[in-house]
Amino acid sequence: MKIAIITDTHFGARNDNQNFSDFFFKFYDEVFFPTLVENGITTCIHMGDVMDRRKYVSYKTATDFRKGFINRFKELNIDLHITVGNHDTYYKNTSEVNSMEELAGYGTIYTGPKVVDFDGTPILLMPWINANNYDESMNALKTAKSDILMGHLEIAGFAMTGQGMVSANGWDKEQFKRFETVFSGHFHHKNDDGQIYYLGTPYELFWNDCDDPKGFHIFDTATRELERIVNPNTIFKKIYYDDSQSDYSKHDVEKYRDHYVKVIVVNKKDLYTFDKFTDKLLRADCHEVKIIEDFSELDASNVSDDIVENTEDTITLLDKYIDELDITLSKDRLKTTMKSLYNEAQDLEL
Numbered sequence: 079m080k081i082a083i084i085t086d087t088h089f090g091a092r093n094d095n096q097n098f099s100d101f102f103f104k105f106y107d108e109v110f111f112p113t114l115v116e117n118g119i120t121t122c123i124h125m126g127d128v129m130d131r132r133k134y135v136s137y138k139t140a141t142d143f144r145k146g147f148i149n150r151f152k153e154l155n156i157d158l159h160i161t162v163g164n165h166d167t168y169y170k171n172t173s174e175v176n177s178m179e180e181l182a183g184y185g186t187i188y189t190g191p192k193v194v195d196f197d198g199t200p201i202l203l204m205p206w207i208n209a210n211n212y213d214e215s216m217n218a219l220k221t222a223k224s225d226i227l228m229g230h231l232e233i234a235g236f237a238m239t240g241q242g243m244v245s246a247n248g249w250d251k252e253q254f255k256r257f258e259t260v261f262s263g264h265f266h267h268k269n270d271d272g273q274i275y276y277l278g279t280p281y282e283l284f285w286n287d288c289d290d291p292k293g294f295h296i297f298d299t300a301t302r303e304l305e306r307i308v309n310p311n312t313i314f315k316k317i318y319y320d321d322s323q324s325d326y327s328k329h330d331v332e333k334y335r336d337h338y339v340k341v342i343v344v345n346k347k348d349l350y351t352f353d354k355f356t357d358k359l360l361r362a363d364c365h366e367v368k369i370i371e372d373f374s375e376l377d378a379s380n381v382s383d384d385i386v387e388n389t390e391d392t393i394t395l396l397d398k399y400i401d402e403l404d405i406t407l408s409k410d411r412l413k414t415t416m417k418s419l420y421n422e423a424q425d426l427e428l
Contacts, residue, residue, distance in 0.1 A: 079197035084294040085125035085263030086279045090139035097365045101313045103146050104280050111150050115229035125263035126163025126230030128178045148184050158185030161205040161228040172210035191218035203227030217370035225258040238265045238275050240290030246414045312340050320345040326355040331362040341369045
């Protein structure tokens with residue numbers, strides 16, 4: 079039996095921006111559902127964070143979610159299983175109030191752990207662990223008659239983004255050592271250690287997703303093989319402009335249509351050529367074009383030694399500040415939180 083696995087769809091992300099909404103549903107219309115039909119797949123597991131916002135959803139997002147996602151499963155008669163993620167719950171200490179039970183209207187919703195038999199293969203489905211389902215979850219991890227776990231987990235030691243930012247918080251991976259394979263949502267970058275697999279988002283959501291391949295997976299219960307279906311669609315593009323290396327008068331700008339673009343100027347010797355290129359780019363129907371100048375004239379050789387030696391990046395300064403705080407909280411956890419907020423703030427420069 080082949081099962082489709084998708085996670086962290088985050089419907090409603092980017093403040094219902096229509097550009098992103100169109101981008102998301104292009105994936106479902108052109109990649110996801112056609113692949114399921116082509117492969118005769120009749121079962122899908124969503125591993126959490128179906129929605130983006132915990133507290134509310136707009137009518138627009140609710141309508142798009144129902145018509146463009148949920149109704150497609152119903153029309154194709156695909157059995158849908160959803161493990162509730164942390165973004166799907168209203169409260170942080172319980173999943174009793176969650177967006178899936180309010181909005182989905184189709185499929186089986188899991189707010190607590192449960193072993194489900196898929197064509198003779200028992201799989202432990204594990205939603206986000208919180209205070210309300212903690213005891214039940216811990217018992218399932220120890221006693222569930224399954225060697226495969228799929229859910230929405232926060233496990234320390236795995237990369238959260240394509241930039242390699244590793245989570246210092248979460249469950250110790252030893253907690254899951256008795257399972258042959260663990261598949262999880264929550265972290266948006268696909269990475270694994272050979273036993274625990276974070277499958278990543280199906281599409282780009284933020285700038286830190288740029289150049290980080292996205293998609294979904296098909297799991298074969300008979301062979302235990304996991305196949306990745308890569309989403310060919312992107313919405314972020316970076317151009318490293320260097321006219322000493324490339325002829326930009328011949329640069330094809332059509333590939334940037336319907337994209338957010340950053341032009342990072344590495345070397346700009348011919349101002350006229352640069353102006354012609356940027357003008358052509360601005361007329362290419364991009365969603366947005368940002369030009370980031372390279373201040374190469376501020377070479378270290380032109381800056382006094384004491385300034386160079388004492389200059390620190392933002393993250394280093396934050397870490398040092400936290401180290402000096404007189405608090406009883408976990409400083410490592412606070413550092414990770416601040417790094418996440420810092421990265422998110424950078425991503426939101428759209």
